[in-house]
Amino acid sequence: MSEVYAARRTRLRERCNAGGSAAALVSRPANVRYLAGAAPQGAVLLLGRTEDALLCAGPPSGRPADGRPDEALKVRVLPGPGGDPAVAATGIAADQGTESLAVEEHHLTVARHRAMRSVAAGLRLADLGCAVEQLRVVKDEEEISCLRIGAEIADQALGELLESILVGRTERHLALELERRLVDHGADGPAFATSVGTGPNSGRPGHRPTDRRVEEGDFLSVCLGAAYRGYRCEIGRTFVIGTSPADWQIELYDLVFAAQRAGREALAPGAACRDVDRAARQVLDCAGYADNLPALTGHGVGLEIDEDPQLSPAAMGKLDACVPVTVEPGVHLPGRGGVRIDDTLVVRPEADGGPELLTITTKELLAL
Amino acid sequence: MSEVYAARRTRLRERCNAGGSAAALVSRPANVRYLAGAAPQGAVLLLGRTEDALLCAGPPSGRPADGRPDEALKVRVLPGPGGDPAVAATGIAADQGTESLAVEEHHLTVARHRAMRSVAAGLRLADLGCAVEQLRVVKDEEEISCLRIGAEIADQALGELLESILVGRTERHLALELERRLVDHGADGPAFATSVGTGPNSGRPGHRPTDRRVEEGDFLSVCLGAAYRGYRCEIGRTFVIGTSPADWQIELYDLVFAAQRAGREALAPGAACRDVDRAARQVLDCAGYADNLPALTGHGVGLEIDEDPQLSPAAMGKLDACVPVTVEPGVHLPGRGGVRIDDTLVVRPEADGGPELLTITTKELLAL
Numbered sequence: 001m002s003e004v005y006a007a008r009r010t011r012l013r014e015r016c017n018a019g020g021s022a023a024a025l026v027s028r029p030a031n032v033r034y035l036a037g038a039a040p041q042g043a044v045l046l047l048g049r050t051e052d053a054l055l056c057a058g059p060p061s062g063r064p065a066d067g068r069p070d071e072a073l074k075v076r077v078l079p080g081p082g083g084d085p086a087v088a089a090t091g092i093a094a095d096q097g098t099e100s101l102a103v104e105e106h107h108l109t110v111a112r113h114r115a116m117r118s119v120a121a122g123l124r125l126a127d128l129g130c131a132v133e134q135l136r137v138v139k140d141e142e143e144i145s146c147l148r149i150g151a152e153i154a155d156q157a158l159g160e161l162l163e164s165i166l167v168g169r170t171e172r173h174l175a176l177e178l179e180r181r182l183v184d185h186g187a188d189g190p191a192f193a194t195s196v197g198t199g200p201n202s203g204r205p206g207h208r209p210t211d212r213r214v215e216e217g218d219f220l221s222v223c224l225g226a227a228y229r230g231y232r233c234e235i236g237r238t239f240v241i242g243t244s245p246a247d248w249q250i251e252l253y254d255l256v257f258a259a260q261r262a263g264r265e266a267l268a269p270g271a272a273c274r275d276v277d278r279a280a281r282q283v284l285d286c287a288g289y290a291d292n293l294p295a296l297t298g299h300g301v302g303l304e305i306d307e308d309p310q311l312s313p314a315a316m317g318k319l320d321a322c323v324p325v326t327v328e329p330g331v332h333l334p335g336r337g338g339v340r341i342d343d344t345l346v347v348r349p350e351a352d353g354g355p356e357l358l359t360i361t362t363k364e365l366l367a368l
Numbered sequence: 369m370s371e372v373y374a375a376r377r378t379r380l381r382e383r384c385n386a387g388g389s390a391a392a393l394v395s396r397p398a399n400v401r402y403l404a405g406a407a408p409q410g411a412v413l414l415l416g417r418t419e420d421a422l423l424c425a426g427p428p429s430g431r432p433a434d435g436r437p438d439e440a441l442k443v444r445v446l447p448g449p450g451g452d453p454a455v456a457a458t459g460i461a462a463d464q465g466t467e468s469l470a471v472e473e474h475h476l477t478v479a480r481h482r483a484m485r486s487v488a489a490g491l492r493l494a495d496l497g498c499a500v501e502q503l504r505v506v507k508d509e510e511e512i513s514c515l516r517i518g519a520e521i522a523d524q525a526l527g528e529l530l531e532s533i534l535v536g537r538t539e540r541h542l543a544l545e546l547e548r549r550l551v552d553h554g555a556d557g558p559a560f561a562t563s564v565g566t567g568p569n570s571g572r573p574g575h576r577p578t579d580r581r582v583e584e585g586d587f588l589s590v591c592l593g594a595a596y597r598g599y600r601c602e603i604g605r606t607f608v609i610g611t612s613p614a615d616w617q618i619e620l621y622d623l624v625f626a627a628q629r630a631g632r633e634a635l636a637p638g639a640a641c642r643d644v645d646r647a648a649r650q651v652l653d654c655a656g657y658a659d660n661l662p663a664l665t666g667h668g669v670g671l672e673i674d675e676d677p678q679l680s681p682a683a684m685g686k687l688d689a690c691v692p693v694t695v696e697p698g699v700h701l702p703g704r705g706g707v708r709i710d711d712t713l714v715v716r717p718e719a720d721g722g723p724e725l726l727t728i729t730t731k732e733l734l735a736l
Contacts (some may be wrong), residue, residue: 184541
């Protein structure tokens, strides 16, 4: 793995030098982990003129789930409590005779940035922008295999829940049960706060579980994901409770299913992100639900659950091969509930069989 | 409740005006909730020259656990996705003819701060500093009663776990089980990631649960807390697994217990924070564990699990009445494990009976 991290740092260093900075300081945790193999609490990565170093407030945790720092990196643990690794790293960069240090202005606070400036008067702090986030968009097969395992775990946890009695249980308990099962099956933990919505709460994007209990005739929508070796995937499904779904439930489900399929089928290297969004969205628009739609119909996943690219009407840019994204259109009708269907897929060229579906739980409308 | 929030905003406005700013923009979520009653995702609070407003990226969740926005506040939901409420609020402040707007430079990122400046050329952005965090240190009885209920919930969850079979279960499963029980008993959720450490992991501050299983003869240390109406408390206990603790375990436990009691007994209005720390720390220092001690022996709790004051050797300032703090000394011996005992208490004057203990689970050494 060490070569992988070194290669990533080399690519960043090239971008950085092209931008006129000889050194970079990476502070956003997911970015630190991507380049260093681990991101201990508060740690920052210095890509210095003369050496690279991972600066930590304390020793790395040692948990496999947290990753291991690349052995090729010098790991420096700050002496004593209360120090800021970013400030220490800035001092080191200055000592190395760096003139311009590129930092993540979208992550550093104004107060922290000032503290960094104060320890290195001669050093210019430039903006690294989202250079690391951009490097992270296209995944290697190692990263994709972590996502694939996470998706299998999420499928297992969801499948087991469907075999249990649901009526009478609260959204919060179902969510906790799912998170326990994720860990049972080897996840580091949930990839994000598990969402369980019943009845009027079903189909609401990002719904946070309440004490409402599952009732006969409800829509039940569930969105969960596993974190595995730091990589986060997502699956969402909607079910009907009881033997016979109502007509409006069947119609709404079929519609959202068609929209989600259209989005999945639009995934291809070179496809514009907004076109993928439109493919899914227009199915729902045409059915008259333009006002009930979320801002996004999908997004990238990886070390964070919400990464570039965004699949939305205003999105710029095109998809590349080996980019994992969610496709998750949904319709929520205030007071009645709704449907959400969410898969994680990897963009693949037609020659390789097209988009690779990671979350394989059935999308038939199940009556539980 | 509305008067309470209005009174808090008035106190902040006074500080702000004294600092030369007619208006303030509060963005740190716990600070927004303290002043507005709720902090929907991404919401900011503008204390404007002519009106106060809560600016939200989306509608408030409606979950009781998330609080309800003070009815006295105008709630503005940004039209369309992708907007930054902080930038919108800055524009409103400028339209109100504000010359100086105090912002939370310890929370805003450099990039966000720049975006705010760009929409209000004539407006000077000053630093509000930690003015709101300082207001939050002393709690009212309403806040303390939320902490008290949270502590009862944590005591219940811990008590139930102790009645179950522990040997053979993993740290991660015990942690999840505790978090499920917190929710069973009415918590919003865990106040922080529940820590369960066994054997060599026991007594390690902030230990994140692993797959290690509980074994006979282990120390088992547990640290958990409940969030109740946004308020977060903390309790930590250490147990021995099996019928007869080893001599070193008894000695270490008695020592940490003595240190923790010394810390609790030092809590009083007017006591210097560093003296409370010293009271607990010196018991462990004298026993030769100076190198095995955490940086803090306690800290404030409230809407966040780690607030001012800090109880540490370098801490400045004195305690006031109605300040809830943890007292949590511990010793961790690398490779062997250790002991941590952690209570949440409220500083009270002698006349009111001295410190109020919120977490009442026994601190006798239990062999489970």
